[in-house]
Amino acid sequence: MSKLTLQTEGDRFVVVTRRFAASPEAVYRAHTDPKLVQKWLLGPEGWSMPVCICEAKPGGRIRYEWVSPGKPGFHITGEFLELEPYRRIVHVERMHLPDPTPENRVETVFTPDGSGTLMTMRMTLPNEQARAAMCSSGMEHGMEASYARLELMI
Amino acid sequence: MASVPSNSVFDALADGTRRAILAQLAQGEATVMEIAAPFAMSQPAISQHLKVLEEAGLIVRRVEGTKRPCRLNLDGFRPVNEWLDALRDGLSRSYERLDALLAETKTPQAKRKRK
Numbered sequence: 001m002s003k004l005t006l007q008t009e010g011d012r013f014v015v016v017t018r019r020f021a022a023s024p025e026a027v028y029r030a031h032t033d034p035k036l037v038q039k040w041l042l043g044p045e046g047w048s049m050p051v052c053i054c055e056a057k058p059g060g061r062i063r064y065e066w067v068s069p070g071k072p073g074f075h076i077t078g079e080f081l082e083l084e085p086y087r088r089i090v091h092v093e094r095m096h097l098p099d100p101t102p103e104n105r106v107e108t109v110f111t112p113d114g115s116g117t118l119m120t121m122r123m124t125l126p127n128e129q130a131r132a133a134m135c136s137s138g139m140e141h142g143m144e145a146s147y148a149r150l151e152l153m154i
Numbered sequence: 155m156a157s158v159p160s161n162s163v164f165d166a167l168a169d170g171t172r173r174a175i176l177a178q179l180a181q182g183e184a185t186v187m188e189i190a191a192p193f194a195m196s197q198p199a200i201s202q203h204l205k206v207l208e209e210a211g212l213i214v215r216r217v218e219g220t221k222r223p224c225r226l227n228l229d230g231f232r233p234v235n236e237w238l239d240a241l242r243d244g245l246s247r248s249y250e251r252l253d254a255l256l257a258e259t260k261t262p263q264a265k266r267k268r269k
Contacts, residue, residue, distance in 0.1 A: 043244035
């Protein structure tokens with residue numbers, strides 16, 4: 001069973017929670033140090049991030065570019081809004097497809113959880129274009145739709 | 155490949171009354187009268203919500219004499235679930251990589267001792 005939970009909240013948000021076996025400080029650093037972000041924020045198999053700009057300060061720029069052999073690459077740009085070291089990050093991001101999608105505001109909170117960290121990330125439901133890009137970035141294996149999650153939607 | 159959820163599906167789900175109607179229909183088929191009963195809302199207002207849900211493909215209606223009972227159309231939820239699956243899958247793989255990275259960088263001293 002995955003340690004990740006993903007739920008819709010109200011009509012606008014997706015809330016993701018995940019536990020990590022490391023301190024909030026370490027998990028926070030992995031979200032704010034471009035050399036680290038570049039190593040893990042890659043989504044489905046087969047993608048890499050040759051460009052990773054991550055200026056972790058209020059107003060600092062974000063630019064992540066992903067590429068995968070034989071597929072059109074894409075990138076996001078954004079800005080950091082608020083940073084409380086080891087506790088909380090608020091940023092906005094836009095996907096470029098190539099036209100930018102509306103801004104997605106993402107709040108990521110790191111809470112001590114025993115010897116590890118509970119991360120809670122709340123993001124805005126993306127529009128159709130952004131969803132399409134995410135679906136086409138590698139999800140080509142036939143997924144059996146699970147109607148169990150119907151409960152989450154209603 | 156996962157088909158693209160149309161905006162109408164998310165728009166239809168964006169309304170509290172419509173989500174309540176869907177929750178009610180999860181119990182089984184119901185007529186407009188039955189659906190309207192728990193709501194402080196006129197039947198035409200409920201019918202309007204049902205129209206939105208029907209156009210989004212989330213419910214289907216059949217004709218039974220003068221009644222048009224509604225039920226959930228589970229296929230209509232498939233694009234939403236597929237999109238959530240794709241998001242979940244991408245995030246899961248990213249965070250598995252992060253687990254490995256955190257384990258690597260956590261205790262360099264302990265690692266050295268083991269060698």
